[in-house]
Amino acid sequence: MDEDNSKAKARNYRVTSFDVAAEAGVSQSTVSRALAGDPVVSEATRLRVAEAARRLNYSVDENAARLRTGKTGTLAVVVICRPDEDRKDLNPFTYSLLGTICAAASVRGYETLVSFQDGPQNLSGRYEERRKADGLILIGTTQNLDAWNYYRDLGQSGMKLVCWGSPFDDLEWIRSDNHAGAVLATDHLINAGFRQIVCIGSENSLQRQFKERYDGYCEAIHAAGLTPALIEIEEGLSREEQGRRAVRALKASGQPFDAIFAVCDELALGVLRELTETGTRIPQDCGLIGFDGIRASAHAMPPLSSIQPDFTAAGAMLVDKLLAVIAGKAHEQRRVPVSLLARESTRRS
Amino acid sequence: MDEDNSKAKARNYRVTSFDVAAEAGVSQSTVSRALAGDPVVSEATRLRVAEAARRLNYSVDENAARLRTGKTGTLAVVVICRPDEDRKDLNPFTYSLLGTICAAASVRGYETLVSFQDGPQNLSGRYEERRKADGLILIGTTQNLDAWNYYRDLGQSGMKLVCWGSPFDDLEWIRSDNHAGAVLATDHLINAGFRQIVCIGSENSLQRQFKERYDGYCEAIHAAGLTPALIEIEEGLSREEQGRRAVRALKASGQPFDAIFAVCDELALGVLRELTETGTRIPQDCGLIGFDGIRASAHAMPPLSSIQPDFTAAGAMLVDKLLAVIAGKAHEQRRVPVSLLARESTRRS
DNA sequence: CTGAAAGCGCTTACAG
């Protein structure tokens, strides 16, 4: 501890560009230009400065640079949580997206300031005003409407903001190609030989993607000359519980079914559990496919077929759209391509 | 788009503390003090300034404040990935930890700068030098040794750094109470009536926690008058594949077993899959418990018993230890408490 | 309790 203290004191003096300038025998402005890679400085000088900086273990103070340039080189990522939700229990889909956003930002030379927000005392998106970030990416649950209204207002007032799957059309958004994905899922069931395919999902949810997926399902069902059927999920429950209850409602309805398309994986996991526990075997008695491609669906028994968005593309598109908004340019891309993950739960033997 | 442009131009002029000063009829220094809540300013003045700031929609430019104070109010969180690993496929345990770290930092008034790092071109922890963060929290896989060596060097050279489950003792670390957790898991199996309990794990892995868990297992086994047995996992594979192969090795060995303690959940999921596919029923033919409490284990069929660290405590301890390191204070806590998640995979009926 | 002034460490016109 004591040695550390003396070390800490030695580090208290900060090496600045003036020190490097003295060391290299040039002016401070030249140091700044050389280190920034300004092509106007001669190669010889650039090397001399770089060498001096290395010797002194110098790094640019990016706070000072930012103050001068007005740019932060940082993007804020806000993850909206349910008010009562533990931070560790977030939807894994959200976490995957967070990972690819940070990766995409990094590749483009930006840092990412991440925060998890839920209640009103917790909502704060004024990163631009406080000069902490150049713009903001919003992801997370659509079920926290207060939070989305807060950010909608900020978006209206000119804040640079893009989001994943917004419940509102007046924000800049990116989403999975839900329609195409639902067609893919439904066609997959049809091709496997299933005929009485029920959709467990919603026409009215704030989750716009649920409606989009239901529409895609209907289109594929009609194209095959079959009849669509929807079990609407109950609001205000966990996805797993919604899935369980939808199965009970389906069974109680007497409606015949040989396969289920659940509009998200967490729903599908509840469906799977309820069916299995009540003696319906997957896929022998009932085929099942979800949507989102979360890891848990691969670990389910049997492994659950799903539709997976290209997460890497999703992160890149969110970052690129935000950078376009910041630059005041147009950015038309909105839909992330999806693909089929065919696993055992849809294998008709 | 055109309306937005004019708006953007109008916002181009930045409101500063001087503008607020003029509006409130006080000096700029008073504005700074009033907004910082300095108790020396009179209540009347403070209110007048706050009102003026609100009218002008003013926010402190935190870059400027930081330049002046030398503090960033930011903690860097670096997630170490495997070099070949997709950002979206990270261990869910890591993501849960990331969530609770960000939450704990936020409660303590700090922002979190998050980055995912893998290869050498990608490693950069010099947040302090560049004045981007006051310190760094390191989490993620222990399997990327290059990355850990890089950060070990930074830690040695005085950087403020704490990590989760370091492979090195000379860094400041926090870990689950692995010994107690393993005892909990093993006693749980013993109490359920299992007697031939095999551990699938490692004595030599860089993952120190694997050894700690194995030791806890041995202690509980010996205390019950039973005989321990370890199947050592093979290096360089995915955890799931390691689990599968360990089961094959176990079966090939002819060693009798009626339960398995897998030292992490991802391993346990591979074990579960291999056993189920080869006709061994869980828990009727073999009990199974993992460690880490990841979500996928709850969704497995049957749901997998596990040992769960208190993630909220883990995030808080990491942040508190880092803040202690930054302040030059001692912080003794290192072990995160764990608890048993008893599910079907250990239910002996 | 309040104000005038210095200075944090850069970048970037402006000269040469």
Next chain:
DNA sequence: CTGAAAGCGCTTACAG
């Protein structure tokens, strides 16, 4: 190609 100087927007001794 390089240097001297201004200034980004704050906080905080120093006076009063």
